[in-house]
Amino acid sequence: MQNMNCNFKGVYVTNIVWLRDDLRLQDNPALQSACDRGETIAIYIKEPNDTKTEARDWWLHHSLNKLQTALKNVGVPLVFAEGNACNILPQFIEEQNASAIFWNRRYTEKGIKTDGEIKTKYKDSKVLCQSCMGNLLFEPWEIKNKQGGFFKVFTPMFKELLTLKTPKPVPFTQPKEMRERVQSTLTCTLEELNLINSNKIWHKSFEPHWEIGEAAAEIKLQKFLEEKITHYKKGRDFMSDNSTSTLSPHLHFGEISPRTIFDEIEAFALSNNLENHEGIQCFKSEIVWREFSYQQLFHYEQIEQKPINEKFKGFPWELDAEKFTAWKKGLTGIPIVDAGMRELWQTGIMHNRVRMIVASLLTKNLLIPWQEGAKWFMDTLVDADEAANSANWQWVAGCGLDASPYFRIFNPVTQGEKFDTDGTYVKKWVPELQDLDKKYIHQPWEASEFDLKLAGVELGKNYPKPIINLKASRERALEAYAFVKNQA
DNA sequence: TTTTGAGTTGTTCGA
DNA sequence: GTCGAACAACTCAAA
Numbered sequence: 001m002q003n004m005n006c007n008f009k010g011v012y013v014t015n016i017v018w019l020r021d022d023l024r025l026q027d028n029p030a031l032q033s034a035c036d037r038g039e040t041i042a043i044y045i046k047e048p049n050d051t052k053t054e055a056r057d058w059w060l061h062h063s064l065n066k067l068q069t070a071l072k073n074v075g076v077p078l079v080f081a082e083g084n085a086c087n088i089l090p091q092f093i094e095e096q097n098a099s100a101i102f103w104n105r106r107y108t109e110k111g112i113k114t115d116g117e118i119k120t121k122y123k124d125s126k127v128l129c130q131s132c133m134g135n136l137l138f139e140p141w142e143i144k145n146k147q148g149g150f151f152k153v154f155t156p157m158f159k160e161l162l163t164l165k166t167p168k169p170v171p172f173t174q175p176k177e178m179r180e181r182v183q184s185t186l187t188c189t190l191e192e193l194n195l196i197n198s199n200k201i202w203h204k205s206f207e208p209h210w211e212i213g214e215a216a217a218e219i220k221l222q223k224f225l226e227e228k229i230t231h232y233k234k235g236r237d238f239m240s241d242n243s244t245s246t247l248s249p250h251l252h253f254g255e256i257s258p259r260t261i262f263d264e265i266e267a268f269a270l271s272n273n274l275e276n277h278e279g280i281q282c283f284k285s286e287i288v289w290r291e292f293s294y295q296q297l298f299h300y301e302q303i304e305q306k307p308i309n310e311k312f313k314g315f316p317w318e319l320d321a322e323k324f325t326a327w328k329k330g331l332t333g334i335p336i337v338d339a340g341m342r343e344l345w346q347t348g349i350m351h352n353r354v355r356m357i358v359a360s361l362l363t364k365n366l367l368i369p370w371q372e373g374a375k376w377f378m379d380t381l382v383d384a385d386e387a388a389n390s391a392n393w394q395w396v397a398g399c400g401l402d403a404s405p406y407f408r409i410f411n412p413v414t415q416g417e418k419f420d421t422d423g424t425y426v427k428k429w430v431p432e433l434q435d436l437d438k439k440y441i442h443q444p445w446e447a448s449e450f451d452l453k454l455a456g457v458e459l460g461k462n463y464p465k466p467i468i469n470l471k472a473s474r475e476r477a478l479e480a481y482a483f484v485k486n487q488a
Numbered sequence: 489t490t491t492t493g494a495g496t497t498g499t500t501c502g503a
Numbered sequence: 504g505t506c507g508a509a510c511a512a513c514t515c516a517a518a
Contacts, residue, residue: 145515145516145517146516146517146518147515147516147517151515151516152514152515152516153494153495153514153515153516154495154496155494155495155496156494156495156515156516156517237497285496289496352497353497356497360498395496395497402495402496402515404496404497404498405495405498405510405511405512406510406511407498407499407509407510407511408497408498408499408510409498409499410497410498410499411498411499411500414498414499415498474499478510485511485512485513
C-alpha cells in the first residue's frame with residue numbers, strides 16, 4: 001500500500017488540489033479526486049487582479065484561515081503563493097514531484113484563459129491535470145433552450161433547470177495517506193498574502209456581523225431552513241425583517257456549494273411536506289438566478305464593462321464626481337439610499353431590495369454609468385461576485401438580460417414607505433434621523449421646520465438636503481432612455 | 489417560417 | 504384607500 005505512491009526514486013508522489021472559489025471540504029470534486037488518489041497538498045494562489053476587492057479580501061483571509069485548520073485535521077496541508085498561476089503551478093508541481101493536479105472550474109474570462117494554458121501544458125504529460133465541476137448546479141453550457149442556445153430569459157431557463165436532475169453532492173472522505181507539512185521555496189504564509197490591509201480599520205466593523213467558513217455556512221443554511229424559509233417569499237423584501245439567507249458570501253467563496261444547498265432544501269421540503277411551498281420555490285429561484293448570472297458571464301464578453309444590449313453603446317451617461325461621492329458615502333439626503341450605502345460600508349453587505357433602490361438611483365436618477373456602481377460594489381461587498389454583480393447591475397441599468405423596462409425607475413420614497421414602513425432600517429443606519437416622525441422618515445425634506453427641529457435635524461447641516469429632485473430626475477431619465485429606443 | 493404568448497423585483501394617474 | 508391601465512415596443516421561446 002505504501003509503495004503505491006512512491007516513484008522509482010522512492011520519493012513520495014503527491015497530488016495537488018488548486019483551490020480558488022471552492023474553500024470547502026464537502027462536495028468538492030477537485031479536492032475529493034485528489035484525496036481519492038492518496039496523499040494530497042492543497043494550494044491557494046493569490047493571482048493578480050485588476051478589480052479592487054478589499055472587503056472580499058478580508059473575508060478571503062479568514063476563510064482561508066479556517067480552511068487551513070480544517071484541512072490540516074484531515075491530513076491535507078494548505079499552502080499559499082502569490083503571482084501568476086501559469087508560472088507558479090508548474091514549478092510547484094515539479095518541486096513537489098506531484099503526479100496529479102485538480103481544480104474546480106471557474107468562469108471569468110481571465111480564469112478560463114489561465115486554466116486553459118495550464119491544461120495545455122500538461123496535455124501529453126505524465127502529470128494528470130484535471131478540471132472538475134464544483135461551483136454551479138450545472139455547467140453554463142448545459143442548460144439549453146429548444147433551439148440549442150442558452151436562455152436569455154430567466155423564467156423558461158428556471159423551468160428547464162427544474163426538469164433536470166441536480167447531481168448529488170460529493171461527501172468528503174479523507175485521503176488514506178496523511179501529509180504533515182510541505183517544504184517549498186515557492187510558498188508563503190497566509191499573512192504574507194497581505195489580504196488584510198492592517199493600516200486600515202475599515203474591516204473591523206465587519207467582524208461582528210459574520211461567522212466565516214464552511215462550518216458556519218452549513219449552520220446558517222440549517223437555521224435558514226428551519227426558521228426562515230417558509231416566510232421567505234413574503235419577508236425577503238422587508239429590510240428589517242431579517243428574512244434573507246445572507247449566504248451570498250459563503251456561496252461566492254464556495255464555503256458551501258449550490259448543490260449542497262439544493263440537496264438540503266429538497267431534503268428539508270420532503271421531510272416537512274413542503275415541496276410546493278412558495279418559500280422553497282422562491283429561494284430555489286434565487287439560487288438559479290446565480291446560475292443565470294454565471295451563464296451570462298460565460299457567454300458574453302467583458303460583462304463587467306460592456307452592455308449586453310448593444311443599443312446602450314453611446315448612452316448619454318454623466319459621471320458627476322461630486323454626486324457619485326455622495327452616493328458612495330451615504331450622503332445623498334435620500335434616507336433609504338443612505339441607509340443602504342452605510343449598511344454596505346459597515347457590514348460588507350446590503351439588503352437585496354436596497355441594492356436595487358440604490359442602483360436605480362445611481363443609474364437612472366443620477367445617470368451615472370452602471371460600471372462605476374458595479375466597481376464600488378466589487379470593492380465594498382464581502383459577497384462581491386463577478387457574475388452576479390455584473391449581471392445584476394446590467395439588469396438594473398436596463399441593458400442586461402431580462403432587464404427592467406426603461407420606465408421602471410424606483411421611487412426611493414415609495415419603496416421606503418412600502419418595505420421599511422416604520423423606518424426601522426433607516427434609523428438603524430442613519431442615526432441622524434433617529435427622532436424624526438415616521439411620516440417623514442423617508443422624505444425629511446417634506447417635514448416642517450418645527451418637526452425637523454423637534455427631531456434635532458438640520459437639513460444641510462447634520463443631514464444633507466437631497467442631491468437631486470426625484471420627480472425631475474425621473475423625467476430626465478425617461479428622456480435619456482428614449483435614446484435607447486431610437487438606436488437601430 | 490411564421491405566429492403567438494410572455495417577460496424578477498415599478499410608478500403614476502384617474503376612476 | 505384601492506384598483507386597473509398606461510407606460511412602448513421588443514426580444515425570446517416554443518409551437
